[in-house]
Amino acid sequence: MMHLNNLYETLRERRETLGVTQLHLAELSGVALRTLKEIESGKGNPTAETLSKLADVMGMDLKLEIRKPAV
Amino acid sequence: MMHLNNLYETLRERRETLGVTQLHLAELSGVALRTLKEIESGKGNPTAETLSKLADVMGMDLKLEIRKPAV
């Protein structure tokens, strides 16, 4: 895919911080377990809606922001 | 879809700020014009990769961040 690795890692880290399993997050978010697994393992190319469902339930926002120049 | 309206508006605003047409952005980003039109018009549910391609070329980042409580 691309370098969206940050996104996937961020999702996983957040999930682990919350102490919830993939299965539980799948149930809470309405995203299929199979889909969540693919996303966290860096395969797949999730849609904005799928990302948003996961973000929502974990208290996160999916957003676009102007890139800050590397200092 | 969802309330990803922010995302789409952000994309359009950024494009207009840069003074570039949909056609030009499509060429620069490698996202098909048809696809870009659908996104900006709020239809469609773009993939992370598509969003990322558009963001990249406009100097933006797609990111997930912990929601800030409404003050």
Place this chain on the structure above:
DNA sequence: GCTTATAGTGCGTTATAATGCCTTTTTTAC
């Protein structure tokens, strides 16, 4: 008005995201 550039949309095709089911692998707790 007319012309041109830009944006919006209908329709069909192709590629692939989302999903379910089932099995394997890894991790965690005894």
Place this chain on the structure above:
DNA sequence: GTAAAAAAGGCATTATAACGCACTATAAGC
């Protein structure tokens, strides 16, 4: 080390994103 829980992954199906093409609508100039 065994059992249970959690995660990873193969495979097939369904839903739909991405796309091309052609047409329409809406500015923006002149």
